[in-house]
Amino acid sequence: MIEHDVIIVGGGLAGTRAAVEIAKIDPRLSIAVVAKTHPIRSHSVAAQGGIAATLKNVDDADTWEAHAFDTVKGSDYLSDQDAVEILTREAPDVVIDLEHMGVLFSRLLDGRIAQRAFGGHSHKRTCYAADKTGHAILHELVANLRRYGVQIYDEWYVTRLILEEDEVKGVVMYHLLDGRVEVVRAKAVMFATGGYGRVYNTTSNDFASTGDGLAMTAIAGLPLEDMEFVQFHPTGLYPVGVLISEAVRGEGAYLINVEGDRSWPTMPPAKWS
């Protein structure tokens, strides 16, 4: 039987970023990332447009409050506003941290990270790496997994959670290449298995976004939250689902409804409360 202190199922941006952070906090821990794809083939590699943070490299007037307002408004006021506050306050440090890890962001002429507008943004705050931001970040995170000694099990498919006395103790996985089955014990198990866009006929998600982590969790009797929130890109090509980057709206393209109406962005209030 294989044993680790921490097992993270999922080698996309969520799983790899979590693994790096845990390894930084306590280098003595034995940490493993398991992915049914190679980590750099995770859906995250397809993210194009960028990552929002109020670095103010292009737009001095931007604030985390404006970013928070845009995010809450963009969610039709359904988002968890405490979580939005953490996200938008911490985003600049997160981007700088990624840069220090080695992520090759696009640059302004003076060398600072470039920023552009995105649909729904009241200021130019999207940091990007040309049209392959997810690719740039994921490759660097996977390189950092090796740097911090995180064990990678790529092309291992997790099929089941092991529960003892209502506590998760590990997972069962099999190797896609040869069908070998292994039981892995761990003190902590984290699922970062991505979305389930593939249940829809038309989706911009990759073929691996089948929601098996969510299904496994539900079968184990654990609750799932906010399952109705699935992102659909308004500029996906029908019927194949290929994405026309959201950056097109930031650069001036209009999004209109079937009536030909365009919805106009509203500016954030002067003071966020």
Ligand SMILES: Cc1cc2nc3c(=O)[nH]c(=O)nc-3n(C[C@H](O)[C@H](O)[C@H](O)COP(=O)(O)OP(=O)(O)OC[C@H]3O[C@@H](n4cnc5c(N)ncnc54)[C@H](O)[C@@H]3O)c2cc1C
């Ligand atoms: C075309 C497109 C463009 C996008 N552009 C942007 C953008 O510009 N900016 C932005 O912020 N977001 C963007 N997004 C959204 C973003 O890509 C996702 O929200 C993000 O990548 C999800 O990361 P994740 O780590 O949660 O999941 P994923 O990247 O999907 O990773 C899931 C991981 O879990 C593994 N896995 C799943 N099931 C199992 C199993 N049973 N056993 C073992 N491993 C398993 C997979 O192999 C994979 O490694 C975009 C999305 C799309 C579709």
